[in-house]
Amino acid sequence: MLNGKAILLGVTGGIAAYKAAELVRCFGKLGASVQVVMTAGAQQFITPLTLQVLSGQPVCTDIFNLDLESEIGHIHVARAAHLVVVAPATANVIAKMAAGIADDYLTTVLLATTAPVLVCPAMNVKMYEHPLTVRNLNTLRDIGVHVLEPGTGYLACKEEGAGRLADLPLIVETVQRLLTLPSLKGKRILVSAGPTWEPFDPVRYIANPSSGRMGYALAAVAARRSAEVHLVSGPTSLPAPAGVHFHRVTTALEMQDAILKLAQDMDAVIMAAAVGDYRPEQVAPQKIKKEESEMTVRLQKNPDILRALGRAKSSARFPILVGFAAETENLDQNATEKLARKNLDFIVANNLTQAGSGFGVDTNQVRIYTREGMREDLPFMSKEEVAEQILDRVEHLMTAAGHEAF
Numbered sequence: 001m002l003n004g005k006a007i008l009l010g011v012t013g014g015i016a017a018y019k020a021a022e023l024v025r026c027f028g029k030l031g032a033s034v035q036v037v038m039t040a041g042a043q044q045f046i047t048p049l050t051l052q053v054l055s056g057q058p059v060c061t062d063i064f065n066l067d068l069e070s071e072i073g074h075i076h077v078a079r080a081a082h083l084v085v086v087a088p089a090t091a092n093v094i095a096k097m098a099a100g101i102a103d104d105y106l107t108t109v110l111l112a113t114t115a116p117v118l119v120c121p122a123m124n125v126k127m128y129e130h131p132l133t134v135r136n137l138n139t140l141r142d143i144g145v146h147v148l149e150p151g152t153g154y155l156a157c158k159e160e161g162a163g164r165l166a167d168l169p170l171i172v173e174t175v176q177r178l179l180t181l182p183s184l185k186g187k188r189i190l191v192s193a194g195p196t197w198e199p200f201d202p203v204r205y206i207a208n209p210s211s212g213r214m215g216y217a218l219a220a221v222a223a224r225r226s227a228e229v230h231l232v233s234g235p236t237s238l239p240a241p242a243g244v245h246f247h248r249v250t251t252a253l254e255m256q257d258a259i260l261k262l263a264q265d266m267d268a269v270i271m272a273a274a275v276g277d278y279r280p281e282q283v284a285p286q287k288i289k290k291e292e293s294e295m296t297v298r299l300q301k302n303p304d305i306l307r308a309l310g311r312a313k314s315s316a317r318f319p320i321l322v323g324f325a326a327e328t329e330n331l332d333q334n335a336t337e338k339l340a341r342k343n344l345d346f347i348v349a350n351n352l353t354q355a356g357s358g359f360g361v362d363t364n365q366v367r368i369y370t371r372e373g374m375r376e377d378l379p380f381m382s383k384e385e386v387a388e389q390i391l392d393r394v395e396h397l398m399t400a401a402g403h404e405a406f
């Protein structure tokens with residue numbers, strides 16, 4: 001979340017300038033205030049009025065504006081920002097930044113600010129690969145400017161290659177990371193997510209409706225706090241969050257293999273996956289034909305991955321183990337039994353029969369049980385907010401002496 005954060009968005013004159021409108025909306029939706037600064041070139045592609053309406057603030061374009069500049073507005077604007085984002089950043093503005101030129105509102109603010117700066121280049125592939133642009137970007141990196149590599153693909157100039165403005169979700173995620181305290185720096189966190197698919201012929205499987213959203217939110221928030229994150233995911237339709245090590249698996253056995261290989265080096269393991277408890281005993285080599293009027297598929301039990309981790313937990317402190325319990329009845333009893341059986345530090349339980357909780361929705365209402373016998377109800381919130389709460393508690397356990405109650 002970006003509540004209380006002030007973002008200065010510098011828009012320069014490339015065809016991707018129209019995407020600035022959506023960026024302003026995204027930052028605003030996350031709670032940030034956005035001050036837009038446009039170059040003369042940018043105004044050829046999108047009007048200041050559009051960005052003014054979307055940001056709810058006057059757009060800065062003219063350093064010699066008598067009204068806005070009566071109190072040296074550009075210095076105030078430069079000081080007020082927690083983060084400056086230049087998106088899209090043309091080869092021209094990158095060159096000016098690297099040379100320290102301040103000949104318009106944006107380049108002046110860029111020299112005057114002490115806030116971190118994120119540059120998102122967008123240009124023709126030949127311009128991007130030109131040795132001067134490469135050198136200029138390296139100069140910016142050397143002085144601590146963050147550069148988000150452009151995407152690769154078909155460009156507006158009808159050439160293929162690197163130069164497309166990075167995808168907006170990636171820009172938003174990078175901005176969130178730059179505005180988040182690196183409280184998990186140096187920590188390694190494994191998160192599992194999604195369902196598993198247990199096949200019984202080459203085209204059919206047994207699964208569950210887990211969307212993976214809770215686990216992906218945990219991975220994204222942990223990465224934002226600068227943890228080294230490993231996300232082991234069953235099949236989902238979600239894109240891998242930026243900056244995480246992504247391990248794609250299909251079955252519970254594959255998930256077990258991936259997790260057991262990684263777990264011993266982790267500071268915390270959070271099992272948000274809805275692991276299939278059973279798998280078909282036989283997997284037919286060819287598609288099963290519907291010849292019989294009935295069909296029986298015999299199932300055998302899958303290993304309980306979290307229980308195995310709980311048994312193997314080598315010290316009283318690490319890795320911290322967090323489980324989930326999705327229940328349709330007897331929440332307290334089932335969750336506390338799982339907590340003890342799997343030797344967890346805490347378990348996050350939710351009631352699947354409650355509207356807006358559990359599988360396939362963006363929200364969740366959970367109850368947390370700790371090994372010390374504490375029980376805490378969290379209010380109804382987004383899965384990303386639940387992820388923040390869970391990781392706050394993981395961090396607390398990492399810093400507390402021993403495992404005290406939070």
Ligand code: CTP
Pocket residue numbers: 252271272273274275276277302303304305306307322323324325326327338
């Ligand atoms: N889990 C696991 N391996 C399994 C099944 C579950 O690691 N084979 C993990 C889940 O990721 C979750 C926790 O154990 O963090 C509890 O999962 P849940 O399905 O609620 O419980 P089960 O132990 O499978 O018990 P039951 O199905 O009887 O409720």
